[in-house]
Amino acid sequence: MPEPAVKLRDVARQAGVHPATASRALNPDTRLLVSEDTANRVLAAAAELGYQPDAVARSLRTRRSHTIGVLIPDLNNPLFPPIVRGLEDRLEADGYVALIGNTDGDDARERRVFEQMRARHVDGYVLATAHLRNPLLTEAIRAGVPVVLMNRIAADNSLPSVTVDNELGVRMAVSHLTSLGHRDIACIAGPQDVSTGLARYRGFRAGMAAAGLDVPAGRLAFARAFSIEEGHRCLRQILADGQPCTAVAAGNDMLAVGCYLALDEAGLSCPADMSVVGFNDMPFINMLRPPLTTLAFSHYQVGTEAARLLLERLNGSAGPAKVLYLTPELIIRGSTAPPATLTGRPAQGGAG
Amino acid sequence: MPEPAVKLRDVARQAGVHPATASRALNPDTRLLVSEDTANRVLAAAAELGYQPDAVARSLRTRRSHTIGVLIPDLNNPLFPPIVRGLEDRLEADGYVALIGNTDGDDARERRVFEQMRARHVDGYVLATAHLRNPLLTEAIRAGVPVVLMNRIAADNSLPSVTVDNELGVRMAVSHLTSLGHRDIACIAGPQDVSTGLARYRGFRAGMAAAGLDVPAGRLAFARAFSIEEGHRCLRQILADGQPCTAVAAGNDMLAVGCYLALDEAGLSCPADMSVVGFNDMPFINMLRPPLTTLAFSHYQVGTEAARLLLERLNGSAGPAKVLYLTPELIIRGSTAPPATLTGRPAQGGAG
DNA sequence: TTGTAGGCGTTATCAC
DNA sequence: GTGATAACGCCTACAA
Numbered sequence: 001m002p003e004p005a006v007k008l009r010d011v012a013r014q015a016g017v018h019p020a021t022a023s024r025a026l027n028p029d030t031r032l033l034v035s036e037d038t039a040n041r042v043l044a045a046a047a048e049l050g051y052q053p054d055a056v057a058r059s060l061r062t063r064r065s066h067t068i069g070v071l072i073p074d075l076n077n078p079l080f081p082p083i084v085r086g087l088e089d090r091l092e093a094d095g096y097v098a099l100i101g102n103t104d105g106d107d108a109r110e111r112r113v114f115e116q117m118r119a120r121h122v123d124g125y126v127l128a129t130a131h132l133r134n135p136l137l138t139e140a141i142r143a144g145v146p147v148v149l150m151n152r153i154a155a156d157n158s159l160p161s162v163t164v165d166n167e168l169g170v171r172m173a174v175s176h177l178t179s180l181g182h183r184d185i186a187c188i189a190g191p192q193d194v195s196t197g198l199a200r201y202r203g204f205r206a207g208m209a210a211a212g213l214d215v216p217a218g219r220l221a222f223a224r225a226f227s228i229e230e231g232h233r234c235l236r237q238i239l240a241d242g243q244p245c246t247a248v249a250a251g252n253d254m255l256a257v258g259c260y261l262a263l264d265e266a267g268l269s270c271p272a273d274m275s276v277v278g279f280n281d282m283p284f285i286n287m288l289r290p291p292l293t294t295l296a297f298s299h300y301q302v303g304t305e306a307a308r309l310l311l312e313r314l315n316g317s318a319g320p321a322k323v324l325y326l327t328p329e330l331i332i333r334g335s336t337a338p339p340a341t342l343t344g345r346p347a348q349g350g351a352g
Numbered sequence: 353m354p355e356p357a358v359k360l361r362d363v364a365r366q367a368g369v370h371p372a373t374a375s376r377a378l379n380p381d382t383r384l385l386v387s388e389d390t391a392n393r394v395l396a397a398a399a400e401l402g403y404q405p406d407a408v409a410r411s412l413r414t415r416r417s418h419t420i421g422v423l424i425p426d427l428n429n430p431l432f433p434p435i436v437r438g439l440e441d442r443l444e445a446d447g448y449v450a451l452i453g454n455t456d457g458d459d460a461r462e463r464r465v466f467e468q469m470r471a472r473h474v475d476g477y478v479l480a481t482a483h484l485r486n487p488l489l490t491e492a493i494r495a496g497v498p499v500v501l502m503n504r505i506a507a508d509n510s511l512p513s514v515t516v517d518n519e520l521g522v523r524m525a526v527s528h529l530t531s532l533g534h535r536d537i538a539c540i541a542g543p544q545d546v547s548t549g550l551a552r553y554r555g556f557r558a559g560m561a562a563a564g565l566d567v568p569a570g571r572l573a574f575a576r577a578f579s580i581e582e583g584h585r586c587l588r589q590i591l592a593d594g595q596p597c598t599a600v601a602a603g604n605d606m607l608a609v610g611c612y613l614a615l616d617e618a619g620l621s622c623p624a625d626m627s628v629v630g631f632n633d634m635p636f637i638n639m640l641r642p643p644l645t646t647l648a649f650s651h652y653q654v655g656t657e658a659a660r661l662l663l664e665r666l667n668g669s670a671g672p673a674k675v676l677y678l679t680p681e682l683i684i685r686g687s688t689a690p691p692a693t694l695t696g697r698p699a700q701g702g703a704g
Numbered sequence: 705t706t707g708t709a710g711g712c713g714t715t716a717t718c719a720c
Numbered sequence: 721g722t723g724a725t726a727a728c729g730c731c732t733a734c735a736a
Binding site for chain 3: 360361371372375379382406408410411412414
């Protein structure tokens, strides 16, 4: 026994005006076109009947869906829920809703989701999945749909984007390690075809160079994904290689967790035998043993800022693309300590 | 320079037919109304032009948005991302998309989000936020929109729902503890106005009764939310109360994590001084020290099954509501061990 | 200040 | 089997 929804014409009838007048009274932008008295009658009628404008019909007419398409790699990555919350909370304030699409790093899937969203007339996109060169981007732009990038950015900074200063973050991490006395520092870099992986690796090299330290090949590994498994594999590889080291800078927290596993497996303990630094300060990462030293930034804010940049575009502001860098904060926890050689104990790896 | 989208009438013109015919050819359900030859021409034209039907216009006409409203408490709760993924993956297979709304346990917010979704003509709702008596439910039903519950269920089983067998799970947990030799077992129960909190508490009482054990008031605390803070507060309260116990069954993993904090604070160690059992087997909970013994079930499957039940309704199946119970699995990890009183003796498996 | 009319893109219901 | 027509609910020139 579904109750028929109340429509604009019902409100108009109740207020004794024409639907067009009711429409004007209900729409904040056109309310001043109508007499205050009429406006009040219409508003009262709408309230009484519980009128909700039909968003679908409105979209068809106005060509604006008030819907945003959001593409992320995988919601299961703990980095993304707070980002998505930030996005949705900010968008909701302006009457927008978000369609979330997971790509699982699969180009075909990404394209399917993208097209789905296009068919639903999303007013804009927020992408957290950008590769350094991404065909989807040019396509969206050609279609005249605003795009904002978050977390990852594109090769040229031609698009509005929000990201943490990855390079600075890793330089801070390296500086923290060297100030503890570490000199033999390994790096597990993330994938180099996304900006996060690349910028953090650059930050590592810059930090090491600034400290006058070498980066021999045996202390460097490239993860094929930002996953626990890859972190595990990479540190195992470095340990097997025999290039001794007392600390490792991981491309993100997931890789760092993988390092924990590899250390366990090798019978080494953190931080006594090896210090570990991550990146992101994922939720719950402070609950691990030892709690992970990592670089923090407000994930929620990444979402709200990305939403803000997109809303600016949607509200007509043109101008050059704003690229926002959040400053990371080094959170020192239990996974970093001076190297064993300095604490009185014999050095595990017997480094020179 | 936005390219104009290609419309049905463009396809029709290219194929040399009337738009109505093109529509029939493109729609699988009506394709048999049109000659095979024409159908092929239309399909070819559509492919060539890259035609994507306008979902908004279609919705207006057909009164179906192929959109589902999903209400969850908070995406930041690690339980929900996999559930949402399950939902979205299953819905996508049938051409539906999900609008996710976070309620933060706030009734007003829940109502706002619900109305937003209604205005967008969602074809159905999936609610993970159901209180035992929920006004939204009757409202949705009155509007003729199908509703499926997941994770939590309503007081009467009048709605299709998917949930783990909470009572059984906690009985398994208690049985595990008693078989280790525990007799003085505390319980930190979740909120009693939601089905999960209530059923798990019932399971605890049933399990204890089956083992012939008492539940004195001093070993029982009710959390006001499924949060780390509340778990912390509740166990601290129990410890302060002076009723000695050697194990605690927490209403979920978050509460269990709070227990870890309270134990740390009290200088007690887990599992030597106190065993802890959780519920849910949240992602990353196995990375804690000690890894948490808990009850696992496929969160992803909760999502896919909920989607399935809803799709059944949307495809017209009536019949009585199906209530699906997933069977939980006890995952024994490092947070449970025989009580200290027994560990001096070779009484590992044997309970007195 | 308010009413009229037309159309957004699609599909359902008629005719032919 | 196909074409014409109307309508889904709303907004917005334009007319009055």
